[in-house]
Amino acid sequence: MSFLADIGHVLLTADLWRAALEAAALLVLPALGGVISERSGVVNIAMEGMMLTGAFFAVVADLALHNPWLAALVGIVAGGLMALIHAVVSIRFRADQIVSGIAINIFAAGLTLFLVQRIYGLQDVGHVGQSELLPYINIPLLDQIPFLGRVLFQQNVVVYAALVLLVLVQLTLFRTRLGLRIRSVGEHPQAADTAGINVYAIRYWAVITSGLLSGLAGAFLAIGISNTFVPNMTDGRGYIALAAVIFGKWTPTGAFIACLIFGLGQAIYDANSIIHVSQYLLSMLPYILTLIVLAGVVGRSIPPAADGLPYAPENE
Amino acid sequence: MATGPGPRLASAFRRVAGGFAVPLGSVVFAFAVGGLIVAITGGNPFAAYQGLMCGGLGIGCANGENSALQISTTIVFFTPLLMTGVAVALPFRAGLFNIGAEGQLLAGSVACTVIGIKFSGLPAPILLPMVLLGGTLAGAIWAGVPGVLKATIGAHEVVTTIMLNYVAQWLVRYLIVGGPLQASNGFSASSPIGAGARLPLFLPNDPGLIIFGLPAGVYRVHTGLLIGLAALVIFAILLWRTSLGYEIRAVGQSQRAARYGGINVARTIIVTMLIAGAFSGLAGAIQIAGVDHNLTDKYFNDTTGFDAIAVALLGLGSAVGILFASILFGALHAGGSVMQADAGISSSLVQILQALILFSIAANFLRVLRLPAFGRRPSAPAPTAPAAALMTEAAKAPTGETT
Amino acid sequence: MGHSRLKFLGVAGVALMLLAACGSSSGGGTTKTFKIGLVTDIGGLNDKSFNHLADVGLEKAKTDFKIQGDVVESKSGDDYVPNLTNFASKNYDLVIGVGFLMQTAVGTVSGQFPNVHFAIIDGAGTDANFNDLKHTNVQSLFFKEQDAGAMVGALAGLLEKQGKSKKPAHVISAVGGISIPPVNHYIAGYKWAAQMEDPGIKVLVGYSNNFTDPAKCKNVAVNQISSKSDILFQVAGGCGIGVLQAAGQAGVYSIGVDADQKDSDSSVIASALKKVDVATYTAIKNVVNGQFQGGALTFSIANDGAGYAIDNFSVPADIQTTLDDLKAKIKAGTLTPPADIPA
DSSP states (O other): OHHHHHHHHHHTOHHHHHHHHHHHHHHHHHHHHHHHHHHTTOOOOOHHHHHHHHHHHHHHHHHHHOOHHHHHHHHHHHHHHHHHHHHIIIIISOOOHHHHHHHHHHHHHHHHHHHIIIIITTSOOOOOOGGGSOOEEEOTTGGGSTTHHHHHHEEEHHHHHHHHHHHHHHHHHHHSHHHHHHHHHHHOHHHHHHTTOOHHHHHHHHHHHHHHHHHHHHHHIIIIISSSOOTTTTTTHHHHHHHHHHHTTTOHHHHHHHHHHHHHHHHHHHTTTTOOSOHHHHHHHHHHHHHHHIIIIIOOOOOOTTTTOOOOOTTO | OOOSHHHHHHHHHHHHHHHHHHHHHHHHHHHHHHHHHHHHTTOOHHHHHHHHHHHHHSOSOOSSOOHHHHHHHHHHHHHHHHHHHHHHHHHHHTTOOOTTHHHHHHHHHHHHHHHHHHTTTSOHHHHHHHHHHHHHHHHHHHHHHHHHHHHHHOOOHHHHHHHHHHHHHHHHHHHHSSSTTBOTTOSSBBOOOOGGGSOOBSSOOOTTOEETTEEGGGOOOBTHHHHHHHHHHHHHHHHHHSHHHHHHHHHHHOHHHHHHTTOOHHHHHHHHHHHHHHHHHHHHHHIIIIIISSOBGGGGGOOHHHHHHHHHHHTTTSHHHHHHHHHHHHHHHHHHHHHHHHHOOOTHHHHHHHHHHHHHHHHTHHHHTTOOOTTOOTTSOOSOOHHHHHHTGGGSOTTSOOO | OHHHHHHHHHHHHHHHHHHHHHHSOOOOOSSOOEEEEEEEOTTOTTSSSHHHHHHHHHHHHHHHSOEEEEEEEOSSGGGHHHHHHHHHHTTOSEEEEESGGGHHHHHHHHHHOTTSOEEEETSOOBOTTOOBOOOTTEEEEEEOHHHHHHHHHHHHHHHHHTTOSSSOSSEEEEEESSSOHHHHHHHHHHHHHHHHHOTTOEEEEEEOSOSSOHHHHHHHHHHHHHTTOOEEEEESTTTTHHHHHHHHHHTOEEEEEESOOTTTOTTEEEEEEEOHHHHHHHHHHHHHTTOOOOEEEEESTTTTSEEEEEOSOOOOHHHHHHHHHHHHHHHHTSSOOOSSOOO
């Protein structure tokens, strides 16, 4: 059972937890998007596609503009545009939101691969230079704190942004009037409408925001953690984010806890060079852990009451 | 209005044709937009679609492709989709979203392989039913766990089935990459299953037999197709002609109402997931028994269960719909390769087409184009709205509590 | 009115097909145009690894010979047999399968089409038990990746021993994609040679279980760097680019694989070469010259089918001498890198 000792050793290193937080931040961005969208009443399972789109366009932009900030912006907007498709199809056309979400994911996968081959052909997509990536920033003074300094204050700029956004979204949703409006639109759109809230506008913006956040995550993945685009590089993270949303009962902090579990599992797996157990069993760790926590602690997840129902007031 | 047989026949025909108009129109819309995308980016849409038609349906092959071969490839591709499509569609009816069809399929494949290797000496009449049954049971269990968790503590099936998908994937790799099932030559695949565990092909694999100009062995259509078609029939009968089917649909409409009607909602949820997993596991077993004959690393990256979600949605959750949607997806899959070989267009175009078809069906864009949509009032929300059912009613506690 | 719409669709469909048929006219030339079909593995043409290299070989052959080269990317393992069969059924002059995952598929299809020539990279045409069927119409192109791995492993070992790496601590590492033979051959040669040159060396081996996502390999690499590895060998195709990137960001050295990856990152000091492009080109050339021969062809350091390149680095003279010496010994057969990873 020496692998348990190996895992124990690894868990004591600051590097592992830093990696776990980074992976969690990558996942929490689309999860926040999912929370916002669904709280407003629009089911959103398209995070995967929006993230992939953001990743692709961020790389293309960075290779052309040589500026990671502009490129990240491009990635964010690209995610938002993909979300706009979902918004229009779901809200304006009152389509089934699950179908639309699935369609977005398939569309993004096909479109990005298609464009890679059309634009770059046989050539590599190419990789972004070191100086043109979203930078890792060590926060002075704080990063010198033993252990925690490495974990919390030697991260990529997007990780800091993600943590800030996490707090922002949690507070906005549950402590501000805007948040109340969003949630009321998701629970009782009829009543919200009667109270003068523009249901459609709120829903559109919620969905677009989810796209912006997922696009940011994609940009982080492609020009922050990595330095190029590879077809399907998001590799199911959008679906993990979806699971996190539901696991977290449609709250930002709850979703973040799920993201941490996955991040931790991912980080432990990445240490398989020094953990002497089947890497395949190691890979199952985050998923089994989530199941256990879900079954034992989280239990029932109840979504917003009007989640998934296209808004169709009688007197329209 | 006259009420003779003539006008009634005409209106019945119109209803059937109308049922096809929306999906057919969506397909045409998708192909039109797809062609535009190809043209804009410098490709030749006609060559692309010719390749697609040829590879998918054996129509219009002008580069020496063999039509019969193409059709047989399409059939082999869509066979598992028939069953996995049911595996997703049936829970939809109960208000459950089974994203876990892939994991259930893998469970079935693993079980089939294990049984097929361990008992490889047994003769076909015993071994074949054993492996198929084994796969079915494995799939049922893989779906049953989320079902039970949902029914007892309300754990959302989207989360649990996604988790189990990954566990199944890694289990496959664990078994065949340096694991207990790996064949002795170290090639990240299992040994082949016994000869008795193989599903018979429609055409004998006789090297001397030439059919349609090619050796008979190239036509890999296997009897799993019949099982798949039977699965569709069973699905339709189950859903519409049994009391269980009635309960499933009732639970899908409203758990509260179903409970007041005396239906055991928890039991229905569990049974639904078990049956869904069974179908998917059967598909996995059939893939091994009919096509691959061993468990390979390809299963790690298999996407049949995910395609099944699109198939179930595109098929509007009905048996006939799933049949046609499966054929469409199988044809697109087969056509994509020929399209790339002949026209140089990446088969990613296939994914774009799939997405466009889904969008257009979901949104019923035809409405906007002012084409008459038979029997549908423009402002009504979509008649089958899995999203609505899933995310609201079904998530409510099986024991009757509300938000 | 439903009828007229259907009729329109029907006419449109036929019109489309006619146009398409007219579009693809077959030119009539006097000398034969050889038809070559290339079926890639699921990594696709942009895998920055052996699929890409095979295509490079095909493209070169297109410029040098009169051939029609068609490529199909397999999207999944389900596509191997159909893709190979498609080319074979059209009587292509050579059907090339890339990757050992296609072995049984090549074995099956080559058996059904005994008059079509096949070539397979990294494997043979086998039966379901992975035994070589030895079909005479199949040319198997094997590579001794361990030769290439050994050369870069020796370099790494020497640098560690002489303290000439960036943060020498006698620890180096390798990141593999999946624990499959082509990957493990590289790592086997790497570890063997490193241990030979620097007996006290520790070689960490990790797997990303992915050939396409750079972030996954980067994470494994970062872990290895934390465990003091300062020379990282990537054996993970497109995913492995993340290893190179991690090395660059940590200020240590990295080693590329399959193709010369000197431009992938400035931390790359060498690349282990597997000349898949040369092998592909050779196979096509043989067919064009009517010299196709079934059987196995092995590409190793002996015939320059595997090797190494120094990138972004100037090798000290004495190390270069040792490397040349090792290469000569492997060529001569006095030293043989193992195919399996040593303990």
